[in-house]
Amino acid sequence: xxxxxxxxxxxxxxxxxxxxxxxxxxxxxxxxxxxxxxxxxxxxxxxxxxxxxxxxxxxxxxxxxxxxxxxxxxxxxxxxxxxxxxxxxxxxxxxxxxxxxxxxxxxxxxxxxxxxxxxxxxxxxxxxxxxxxxxxxxxxxxxxxxxxxxxxxxxxxxxxxxxxxxxxxxxxxxxxxxxxxxxxxxxxxxxxxxxxxxxxxxxxxxxxxxxxxxxxxxxxxxxxxxxxxxxxxxxxxxxxxxxxxxxxxxxxxxxxxxxxxxxxxxxxxxxxxxxxxxxxxxxxxxxxxxxxxxxxxxxxxxxxxxxxxxxxxxxxxxxxxxxxxxxxxxxxxxxxxxxxxxxxxxxxxxxxxxxxxxxxxxxxxxxxxxxxxxxxxxxxxxxxxxxxxxxxxxxxxxxx
Amino acid sequence: xxxxxxxxxxxxxxxxxxxxxxxxxxxxxxxxxxxxxxxxxxxxxxxxxxxxxxxxxxxxxxxxxxxxxxxxxxxxxxxxxxxxxxxxxxxxxxxxxxxxxxxxxxxxxxxxxxxxxxxxxxxxxxxxxxxxxxxxxxxxxxxxxxxxxxxxxxxxxxxxxxxxxxxxxxxxxxxxxxxxxxxxxxxxxxxxxxxxxxxxxxxxxxxxxxxxxxxxxxxxxxxxxxxxxxxxxxxxxxxxxxxxxxxxxxxxxxxxxxxxxxxxxxxxxxxxxxxxxxxxxxxxxxxxxxxxxxxxxxx
Numbered sequence: 001x002x003x004x005x006x007x008x009x010x011x012x013x014x015x016x017x018x019x020x021x022x023x024x025x026x027x028x029x030x031x032x033x034x035x036x037x038x039x040x041x042x043x044x045x046x047x048x049x050x051x052x053x054x055x056x057x058x059x060x061x062x063x064x065x066x067x068x069x070x071x072x073x074x075x076x077x078x079x080x081x082x083x084x085x086x087x088x089x090x091x092x093x094x095x096x097x098x099x100x101x102x103x104x105x106x107x108x109x110x111x112x113x114x115x116x117x118x119x120x121x122x123x124x125x126x127x128x129x130x131x132x133x134x135x136x137x138x139x140x141x142x143x144x145x146x147x148x149x150x151x152x153x154x155x156x157x158x159x160x161x162x163x164x165x166x167x168x169x170x171x172x173x174x175x176x177x178x179x180x181x182x183x184x185x186x187x188x189x190x191x192x193x194x195x196x197x198x199x200x201x202x203x204x205x206x207x208x209x210x211x212x213x214x215x216x217x218x219x220x221x222x223x224x225x226x227x228x229x230x231x232x233x234x235x236x237x238x239x240x241x242x243x244x245x246x247x248x249x250x251x252x253x254x255x256x257x258x259x260x261x262x263x264x265x266x267x268x269x270x271x272x273x274x275x276x277x278x279x280x281x282x283x284x285x286x287x288x289x290x291x292x293x294x295x296x297x298x299x300x301x302x303x304x305x306x307x308x309x310x311x312x313x314x315x316x317x318x319x320x321x322x323x324x325x326x327x328x329x330x331x332x333x334x335x336x337x338x339x340x341x342x343x344x345x346x347x348x349x350x351x352x353x354x355x356x357x358x359x360x361x362x363x364x365x366x367x368x369x370x371x372x373x374x375x376x377x378x379x380x381x382x383x384x385x386x387x388x389x390x391x392x393x394x395x396x397x398x399x400x
Numbered sequence: 401x402x403x404x405x406x407x408x409x410x411x412x413x414x415x416x417x418x419x420x421x422x423x424x425x426x427x428x429x430x431x432x433x434x435x436x437x438x439x440x441x442x443x444x445x446x447x448x449x450x451x452x453x454x455x456x457x458x459x460x461x462x463x464x465x466x467x468x469x470x471x472x473x474x475x476x477x478x479x480x481x482x483x484x485x486x487x488x489x490x491x492x493x494x495x496x497x498x499x500x501x502x503x504x505x506x507x508x509x510x511x512x513x514x515x516x517x518x519x520x521x522x523x524x525x526x527x528x529x530x531x532x533x534x535x536x537x538x539x540x541x542x543x544x545x546x547x548x549x550x551x552x553x554x555x556x557x558x559x560x561x562x563x564x565x566x567x568x569x570x571x572x573x574x575x576x577x578x579x580x581x582x583x584x585x586x587x588x589x590x591x592x593x594x595x596x597x598x599x600x601x602x603x604x605x606x607x608x609x610x611x612x613x614x615x616x617x618x619x620x621x622x623x624x625x626x627x628x629x630x631x632x633x634x635x636x637x638x639x640x641x642x643x644x645x646x647x648x649x650x651x652x653x654x655x656x657x658x659x660x661x662x663x664x665x666x667x668x669x670x671x672x673x674x675x676x677x678x679x680x681x682x683x684x685x686x687x688x689x690x691x692x693x694x695x696x697x698x699x
Contacts, residue, residue, distance in 0.1 A: 201481030208475040209498040
């Protein structure tokens with residue numbers, strides 16, 4: 001236990017001070033900031049393209065303004081419907097000039113900087129006014145007739161409304177990205193740390209002092225701690241930026257989601273599945289990392305382990321859409337895959353308790369088996385220099 | 401006492417150590433010799449418990465070497481390795497902690513070793529910024545900071561300038577005086593001869609010779625007889641010595657190989673009667689000579 005604590009405390013400080021960890025943390029923070037703020041910024045930029053000047057006869061102007069207000073920022077109005085020039089647009093800092101003529105039948109002309117934009121919306125929005133002007137039906141009555149209420153109700157009762165279901169998908173997607181980033185980034189840091197110790201030849205000195213097992217598990221424990229620390233920081237950043245910043249009403253809003261939209265079940269399952277998935281992957285990475293003689297070889301060695309994780313992430317995205325497909329249910333029990341797919345299912349549907357328990361049990365057993373295999377590889381691999389072992393030799397080590 | 405009893409280690413089809421046995425009494429300095437690939441490093445790794453022997457046993461004071469015991473051992477491997485970004489002081493303290501030291505002893509011992517090895521100016525700098533020689537000193541401090549009972553040093557002098565080599569030599573002698581049993585592996589025979597009381601020569605994974613230098617010399621069948629002047633009168637006397645063969649000559653002296661049981665007093669008397677002899681040396685084989693001959697015979 002003392003060996004484990006010594007390795008853990010030293011490795012923790014070493015890794016916190018290391019540049020890869022600090023850069024990874026920073027990249028995560030910047031990514032989350034962009035993720036939360038970028039839509040706002042983009043929408044801000046896009047809003048310039050919908051600043052318009054509205055020109056219409058006096059009797060039509062106010063009613064047209066009301067109908068178009070939701071889609072366009074009307075920066076100025078005028079009753080002068082004569083064609084504008086570019087200077088007039090520039091003077092109002094507008095991107096288009098909507099000119100409405102006619103009293104009984106409306107005729108709309110849009111003078112736009114960007115004619116390719118979908119200006120057909122103007123016609124559709126003004127349609128009730130056009131009908132009101134051409135018939136005896138009041139505009140209010142017509143609007144009421146045109147608004148047909150649609151009430152969407154979920155049959156499986158997992159979500160009370162369509163909005164909740166939509167939000168849950170967004171939450172699941174966001175947390176999946178967190179899960180994917182945490183597992184992949186940190187397990188690769190474990191791998192590079194192991195390879196660094198081997199290539200710097202300090203490994204022999206370490207295993208001469210203590211058993212390789214606490215050394216390996218100490219590293220994994222440090223990586224897990226740092227991953228959870230990263231997660232806590234990222235979530236905090238997401239909440240702060242999301243709460244104080246955008247409220248777009250769109251599905252993907254990490255701040256708002258993490259601040260209040262995530263359920264206790266999701267948090268618990270996220271943590272358990274993260275620990276299982278991260279444990280499995282980092283153990284494998286550590287075992288493989290001990291086999292390389294040059295850090296340049298890490299990329300090629302890690303591919304066989306990274307690919308299933310990428311595949312699992314893609315499957316998980318599918319699982320968000322169709323969580324109860326039989327084959328999706330099947331793969332949600334597979335080690336390395338289930339941390340992603342099972343989590344996606346839990347986030348968007350009611351997964352039977354027995355399935356969750358079975359999934360956790362299978363993955364816990366897999367973690368145990370992987371830990372033993374990785375320990376064997378690590379014990380031998382750390383002292384193996386020269387030619388990299390072939391698959392047959394690796395198999396012999398695992399069977400020993 | 402460390403007892404290595406018929407240990408064997410194979411890696412797949414490669415036999416790294418076939419059959420090696422020796423004993424190292426407590427408190428001595430022991431030289432482990434052999435050419436590259438002889439199995440020295442594998443033997444050391446088995447002593448330290450890094451590798452498990454396929455056969456045979458290793459005991460320290462009659463008990464099998466285990467994790468607790470290993471904590472009292474120290475090791476300086478041939479391939480040096482340090483955490484490049486970790487500071488010198490932190491590095492030495494880390495290895496102290498790994499070997500069970502606790503504060504304030506860690507800080508005290510770390511400071512003592514930094515002072516002893518004259519690396520105080522680098523104490524708070526990352527190891528990667530140090531020269532190879534100074535990194536070597538840090539490694540020695542890491543291996544010995546816990547005052548080990550048993551210390552294995554694999555090529556401890558490689559890459560060191562004479563001044564630093566002498567410093568380490570003094571450090572090893574200090575450790576020995578404090579009761580540490582030392583095992584040295586080196587290709588610098590003169591250093592081993594100066595430091596070690598007992599030796600073991602292994603090649604191709606097997607013992608070829610072991611014992612004190614006197615033991616090794618006693619198994620040597622000849623001596624070199626160096627006589628000056630090396631003129632014809634002297635050579636005529638030496639040619640008559642039973643079993644003597646001419647080896648070489650220079651301006652002042654002549655070397656003959658003679659059987660080790662030669663009556664050297666009788667030969668000297670004959671020489672004095674025949675020539676004006678002013679030098680007469682019966683030269684015993686050096687460790688280097690014994691090593692070269694032993695390795696040659698094994699090949």
